[in-house]
Amino acid sequence: MSDLQHWLERIERLHPSEIELGLERLRRVAGDLGVRTLPMPVITVAGTNGKGSVVRLLTAMAEAAGLRCCVYTSPHLLRFNERIRLPDGPASDQALCQAFAAVEQGRGDTALTYFEFTTLAGLWLFQRSDADLCILEVGLGGRLDAVNLIDADVAVVTSVGLDHLDWLGDSREAILREKIGIGRAGRPLVYGEAASPSNLDSELAALAALPLRAGREFTLGDGEVAVRAGDEQRRYRIPEPARLGDDNLATAIQALAAAGLAPARHIPAQVVDTGLTGRCDRRRFNGIDCILDVGHNLEALTRLRRRLLACAGRRRLVLGMMADKPVEQVVALFAAEPLEWYLCRPDLPRAATVERLAAAIPETAPQAAAVHLCDSVAEALVAAVNDSDTGDQVVIVGSFYTVAEALTVIEAVPPPAR
Incomplete structure (x- = not known):
């Protein structure tokens, strides 16, 4: 140590x-x-x-x-x-x-x-x-x-x-x-x-x-x-x-x-192109576009939705939140659009369970049946990327902890040779 x-x-x-x-x-x-x-x-x-x-x-x-x-x-x-x-x-x-x-x-x-x-x-x-x-x-x-x-x-x-x-x-x-x-x-x-x-x-x-x-x-x-x-x-x-x-x-x-x-x-x-890690942060992981954002309240995620790049293919959402955040409101915000859900629980006690996240998805939501319950952020990210094709987009949101665990996976992969 x-x-x-x-x-x-x-x-x-x-x-x-x-x-x-x-x-x-x-x-x-x-x-x-x-x-x-x-x-x-x-x-x-x-x-x-x-x-x-x-x-x-x-x-x-x-x-x-x-x-x-x-x-x-x-x-x-x-x-x-x-x-x-x-x-x-x-x-x-x-x-x-x-x-x-x-x-x-x-x-x-x-x-x-x-x-x-x-x-x-x-x-x-x-x-x-x-x-x-x-x-x-x-x-x-x-x-x-x-x-x-x-x-x-x-x-x-x-x-x-x-x-x-x-x-x-x-x-x-x-x-x-x-x-x-x-x-x-x-x-x-x-x-x-x-x-x-x-x-x-x-x-x-x-x-x-x-x-x-x-x-x-x-x-x-x-x-x-x-x-x-x-x-x-x-x-x-x-x-x-x-x-x-x-x-x-x-x-x-x-x-x-x-x-x-x-x-x-x-x-x-x-400085107009200045970025910040974890704020509408675009990365490539195994050839797939990934957007990471630490937004964890309704205002932040509403803003993110407005700023997301257009997606030519399917959008997949890796979502992990803290239990004291507005889980149901956030899920409802994203449930209005067709996407595939990869629900996860960051590795700390006060994180919301995947069962709570899943229960918040309305049955009438587009692709409400396309819900994956994952044991970790890493599992959710890898599954979402593996299920994606060229033109698809993976969005990782809900908490600083969710983004941190996803970044650990992404940055463990060496960048492609130039």
């Missing part, structure tokens, strides 16, 4: 709960570690959907401008190191182990969750880097999330949808209140969704943040993004649809401008 794996297993055992929202314990430990502030500008990104894409686009544009970035994201897909990115790339095992040792010493007898411990480790490494910009992705919610230890120079809320209802509330208005809590009085808050919850303006006023709202202070239309940069308006031509979404690109441009780092006019056009 590597030292890093040893640390990760140890950290998982430190706290009886996977999630414990709240910042008081963290503030004490962060103060002892000296990571309550960072020496570079900070952009913090929250949102139900789109935050990973906005973080990726922020990073791509900042680096295209020559800035060195630290980036914190979660969860990871294949390696923990993906979560903590330093200016020269993902943190090494050695650097992570050093950071974990520092947090372990600094926490004393304070119990920390896995996410809290690893967030502090990331901040400890960022504090010691030579980065010009730090980009932090919220894990859950915003107001009480560990990332909110840091007072962001610019806060971004990409969108608000119905997800994590047990933790955040059962309405878009309640969830917005939690997510917008990453903002600070007198500092910019970028809201990236034109169709906002009804309480957006009142919550911004109560927070006393400086509002930059999609469709109002910044706009997107006809291949052009117009953003607020200080007292000026800047316009950017977007020559083709952005792979991660024009709305996400517009939000990222506005966030950089709000941080005083407005990109040069040519830079957004350079």
